[in-house]
Amino acid sequence: MISNLTIAEENYIKAIYHLQQSGELVATNALADQMRTKPASVTDMIKKLKSKGWVDYEKYQGVQLSELGTQEALRIIRKHRLWEFFLVEKLKFGWDEVHEVAEELEHINSELLIEKLDAYLGFPKFDPHGDPIPDSSGKMEVQLQINLIDLPLDTKAVIKAVGSQKSELLELLRTKNLLMGSEVEVKQRYSFDHSMDVVVNGQSVYISQQLAQALFVYPL
Amino acid sequence: MISNLTIAEENYIKAIYHLQQSGELVATNALADQMRTKPASVTDMIKKLKSKGWVDYEKYQGVQLSELGTQEALRIIRKHRLWEFFLVEKLKFGWDEVHEVAEELEHINSELLIEKLDAYLGFPKFDPHGDPIPDSSGKMEVQLQINLIDLPLDTKAVIKAVGSQKSELLELLRTKNLLMGSEVEVKQRYSFDHSMDVVVNGQSVYISQQLAQALFVYPL
DNA sequence: AAATATTTTTAGGCAAATCTAAATTATATT
DNA sequence: AATATAATTTAGATTTGCCTAAAAATATTT
Numbered sequence: 372m373i374s375n376l377t378i379a380e381e382n383y384i385k386a387i388y389h390l391q392q393s394g395e396l397v398a399t400n401a402l403a404d405q406m407r408t409k410p411a412s413v414t415d416m417i418k419k420l421k422s423k424g425w426v427d428y429e430k431y432q433g434v435q436l437s438e439l440g441t442q443e444a445l446r447i448i449r450k451h452r453l454w455e456f457f458l459v460e461k462l463k464f465g466w467d468e469v470h471e472v473a474e475e476l477e478h479i480n481s482e483l484l485i486e487k488l489d490a491y492l493g494f495p496k497f498d499p500h501g502d503p504i505p506d507s508s509g510k511m512e513v514q515l516q517i518n519l520i521d522l523p524l525d526t527k528a529v530i531k532a533v534g535s536q537k538s539e540l541l542e543l544l545r546t547k548n549l550l551m552g553s554e555v556e557v558k559q560r561y562s563f564d565h566s567m568d569v570v571v572n573g574q575s576v577y578i579s580q581q582l583a584q585a586l587f588v589y590p591l
Numbered sequence: 592m593i594s595n596l597t598i599a600e601e602n603y604i605k606a607i608y609h610l611q612q613s614g615e616l617v618a619t620n621a622l623a624d625q626m627r628t629k630p631a632s633v634t635d636m637i638k639k640l641k642s643k644g645w646v647d648y649e650k651y652q653g654v655q656l657s658e659l660g661t662q663e664a665l666r667i668i669r670k671h672r673l674w675e676f677f678l679v680e681k682l683k684f685g686w687d688e689v690h691e692v693a694e695e696l697e698h699i700n701s702e703l704l705i706e707k708l709d710a711y712l713g714f715p716k717f718d719p720h721g722d723p724i725p726d727s728s729g730k731m732e733v734q735l736q737i738n739l740i741d742l743p744l745d746t747k748a749v750i751k752a753v754g755s756q757k758s759e760l761l762e763l764l765r766t767k768n769l770l771m772g773s774e775v776e777v778k779q780r781y782s783f784d785h786s787m788d789v790v791v792n793g794q795s796v797y798i799s800q801q802l803a804q805a806l807f808v809y810p811l
Numbered sequence: 812a813a814a815t816a817t818t819t820t821t822a823g824g825c826a827a828a829t830c831t832a833a834a835t836t837a838t839a840t841t
Numbered sequence: 842a843a844t845a846t847a848a849t850t851t852a853g854a855t856t857t858g859c860c861t862a863a864a865a866a867t868a869t870t871t
Contacts, residue, residue, distance in 0.1 A: 379858060399819055412859050414820055419857090431819060431866060462707040472701045479695045487682040599828065619849055632829050634850055639827090651836060651849060 378478045381447055382406065383416050384425055385477075387436055388444035396433030445509040451477040452498035452505075453488055459499040460492065466499040466551070467541030501532030501551050501587065516587040519555070520565070520580070527556050528588035530571075540585055547576050555588060598698050601667055602626065603636050604645055607656055608664035616653030665729040671697040672718035672725075673708055679719040680712065686719040686771065687761030721752025721771050721807060739775070739806040740785070747776050748808035750791075760805055767796050775808060 376384070386405045390397040399417070403410045421428045425440035436444060454476040458464040464472075486507065489495075496512050497503055503511035516531050530553045533540065544550070548571055558575070559568040565580035596604070606625045610617040619637070623630045641648045645660035656664060674696040678684040684692075706727065709715075716732050717723055723731035736751050750773045753760065764770070768791055778795070779788040785800035 377857075400817090408858090409860065410819065411821080411861080415858075458704075462704070462711050464703075464707065468703070472699070472704050475699045475701070476696075479692070481692045481695070483684075483688070484678075484682070484692050487684065491682050597827075620847090628828090629830065630849065631831080631851080635828075638850095 376443070379416070380420060380423075380425070381443075381478055383413075383420060384436065384440055384444050385447050385451075387426065387434055388441065388448070391435060396435055398433050402434070442509055445505045445511075447477055449505040449507070449509075450479070450485055452502060453485065453492065453495070455498045455500070456492055456495050456504070457488060460495075465541075465545070467538050467545065469499065470536055497531070497551075499551055500536065501530070514589055516589055519557070519569075519583040519586040519588050522555075522557050522588055522590065524557050524560070526590055527554055528590045529554055530586060531589045532587040534585040534587065540582075543582065544586075547578065547582075548572065548574065549576070549578075549582075549586065554591075596663070599636070600640060600643075600645070601663075601698060603633075603640060604656065604660055604664050605667050605671075607646065607654055608661065608668070611655060616655055618653050622654070662729055665725045665731075667697055669725040669727070669729075670699070670705055672722060673705065673712065673715070675718045675720070676712055676715050676724070677708060680715075685761075685765070687758055687765065689719065690756055717751065717771075719771055720756070721750070734809055736807040736809055739777070739789075739803040739808050740800070742775075742777050742808055742810065744777050744780070746810055747774055748810045749774055750806060751809045752807040754805040754807065760802075763802065764806075767798065767802075768792065768794065769796070769798075769802075769806065774811075 383402070383406065386402060387397050390401055390405060399410050399413050402417075403413045406413065417426060417428055417434050420426045420434075420440070425437055425443060426434045427437050428434045451473050454473040455466075455469045458469040458472060459466045489507070494506075495504055497514075501516075503513065505511040514531060517528075519528075522528055530549060530551055532551075533544065549555075553571050556570045557567055558570055561567065565583070566578065567583060568575060568577050570576070603622070603626065606622060607617050610621055610625060619630050619633050622637075623633045626633065637646065637648050637654050640646045640654075640660070645657055645663060646654045647657050648654045671693050674693040675686075675689045678689040678692060679686045709727070714726075715724055717734075721736070723733065725731040734751060737748075739748075742748055750769060750771055752771075753764065769775075773791050776790045777787055778790055781787065785803075786798065787803060788795060788797055790796070
């Protein structure tokens with residue numbers, strides 16, 4: 372079960388995994404955008420991935436990870452999220468500055484390293500952005516997370532995830548003190564623009580629709 | 592000062608650094624051995640490194656790192672040794688199983704990461720094998736280390752480094768409890784085979800000439 | 812259903828890092 | 842000093858991942 376994948380192959384597999392989350396088969400153009408490369412290059416790579424059994428693919432019909440490819444994607448995501456947790460929890464990175472570095476660290480190939488890192492971190496179940504960390508067999512906790520937009524009034528919840536990794540968003544969240552793990556409660560909604568007053572860790576904050584839509588919470 | 596080096600280029604620079612430690616100009620064949628590649632490939636790479644200013648080189652005359660190349664080598668070695676320290680100190684790797692993983696980690700490119708890692712580890716001056724860790728400006732402590740073979744009788748010293756990274760050696764050291772940082776004292780020498788009795792952390796151990804020659808100590 | 816637009820694939824090339832085989836230069840031996 | 846041996850370089854290929862331009866397939870309009 373030795374992962375004989377190049378870094379480029381791993382990146383494609385991860386990108387395909389993320390793109391198929393929201394929908395069906397992944398289009399060549401969508402993958403090209405994601406990988407910041409050209410459609411022709413994507414076709415080349417897909418053919419290689421198919422020949423190695425990581426994806427299912429028929430000409431012009433889009434790609435999909437095979438069973439094997441899905442397992443591999445989960446292994447990569449596990450590494451990525453464990454490293455993100457490490458960077459924030461231990462090295463005191465801001466949680467908005469870890470993505471690029473984790474993107475490099477995720478390609479280090481050592482089973483032993485990842486198992487020891489996992490143990491060192493105390494087997495965390497969620498990364499600093501609230502995304503679940505797959506365990507060594509690829510399973511991850513699916514936590515019932517709802518959009519803050521849909522949280523009923525006067526219901527306590529915990530901030531669990533953000534909908535995007537954009538640094539502008541992460542910066543805003545930090546200044547508003549909307550951190551992962553914070554307790555929130557919606558106190559008032561304004562139907563005009565769907566903005567709302569929420570209480571975060573006892574402190575009242577006014578947030579826009581766009582911001583609320585970017586936040587996922589776990590009702591208590 | 593953005594390091595625009597490929598992983599292959601970094602590995603060559605590091606190899607040249609190590610090879611020039613013990614001697615003068617580095618021969619193509621020596622580099623080929625070290626890099627487990629063929630002399631023809633080495634020549635190609637050397638020409639590229641020269642064109643980028645990392646090495647000084649004249650046809651048939653051997654290579655040498657330039658000032659710039661030396662600085663780069665020290666940056667890579669700094670990363671390698673910090674990661675080794677992390678793996679042993681925090682993740683509880685055996686100090687004989689960290690080399691390969693550190694070899695991968697050393698290529699992660701993030702100034703911030705390395706500075707934060709250094710701080711997290713408490714700015715260590717020596718790695719788990721006793722080798723000095725360069726600081727962010729490339730300076731490292733040169734500690735007066737002598738070979739255990741040359742340590743006078745009844746003189747306390749601390750084990751600081753090993754002469755090789757061979758796993759057979761590291762395994763033997765572990766079973767004999769000759770760990771980095773242990774206190775040693777030579778109690779008796781046998782001129783027949785240059786073997787000796789030493790006391791390590793209060794415990795008497797008998798070691799061969801070959802083993803003693805592989806150990807470097809810092810007299811107290 | 813035909814024409815147009817969009818998406819995807821093919822064809823042919825390029826740079827990096829390696830290889831083998833052959834040529835060249837340096838070193839050692841007689 | 843001439844020759845033999847060893848070290849090094851050059852020449853020509855290969856693989857990986859990417860590119861551009863053109864062709865083919867699919868989707869959308871009219």
